[in-house]
Amino acid sequence: MSTPTIRLATASDAAAVAAIYAPYVRDTAISFETTPPDTATMARRIDHTLQRLPWLVGEIGGRIVGYAYAGExxxxxxxxxxxxxxxxxxLTARRTGLGRELYRVLLDMLAAQGHIQAFAGITLPNDASIGLHRTLGFAHVGTWHDVGFKLGRWHDISWWQRRLREPADTPADPLAPPGQGCPVDQVTAPLGM
Structure with a gap:
C-alpha cells in the first residue's frame, strides 16, 4: 500500500467524495440523508464549506479514499x-488509521483558525465511531433519543465534544479559511501509520 497523503479538497474531488459517501447514505443510518447527493451537489458543498472552513481528502496512490470536513x-x-x-x-480503507489522521489534521487546522470547540454527532449504535472520537479526545456530552427515522426504525444520536484551544476572554474572530490566509494553507501531510 502506498503512503497516504492528506490535502485540501477542491470541487474537482466531488465525484470521488460522492462515491465514498453514497453507501453510508444508501445502506446505513450513519447519515440521515436518504438520497445520495450527486457530484454537482457535492461540489457545491465543498465550495461552500471552503469559504470558511476546511474540507480535507485523504489519498492513497492518487485515489481519494476518505474525507473530513467541518461545518457551522x-x-x-x-x-x-x-x-x-x-x-x-x-469501505475498502476502513481500519487503516486514515480516518484518525484526517480528523487529526482537521482538528489542528480548526484550532489554528481560532475555533474553540468541535462537536460530532454519532448515530447509534456505532462502536467504531465512538472509539475513534474517544481516541481523539472527544467526550460524550449527551444523547438525542429517537431523533431520526431511517431504514425502518428510530435512531438515537450521541453527541461528542472536544476543546480545540482555550477560550480567550475577548476572542478574535476565527481566521480566514485555508487557502485564504490561514497559517495552515498548504496541507499535504504523509500519514504516520
Missing amino acids: LRQRPAYRWAVEVSVYVD
Whole structure:
C-alpha cells in the first residue's frame, strides 16, 4: 500500500467524495440523508464549506479514499467559534488509521483558525465511531433519543465534544479559511501509520 497523503479538497474531488459517501447514505443510518447527493451537489458543498472552513481528502496512490470536513454548529454569530465535524472513509480503507489522521489534521487546522470547540454527532449504535472520537479526545456530552427515522426504525444520536484551544476572554474572530490566509494553507501531510 502506498503512503497516504492528506490535502485540501477542491470541487474537482466531488465525484470521488460522492462515491465514498453514497453507501453510508444508501445502506446505513450513519447519515440521515436518504438520497445520495450527486457530484454537482457535492461540489457545491465543498465550495461552500471552503469559504470558511476546511474540507480535507485523504489519498492513497492518487485515489481519494476518505474525507473530513467541518461545518457551522449553528448560524447565529455567537456560535462562530464552535464547529461540527465529520469524517468518512471508503469501505475498502476502513481500519487503516486514515480516518484518525484526517480528523487529526482537521482538528489542528480548526484550532489554528481560532475555533474553540468541535462537536460530532454519532448515530447509534456505532462502536467504531465512538472509539475513534474517544481516541481523539472527544467526550460524550449527551444523547438525542429517537431523533431520526431511517431504514425502518428510530435512531438515537450521541453527541461528542472536544476543546480545540482555550477560550480567550475577548476572542478574535476565527481566521480566514485555508487557502485564504490561514497559517495552515498548504496541507499535504504523509500519514504516520
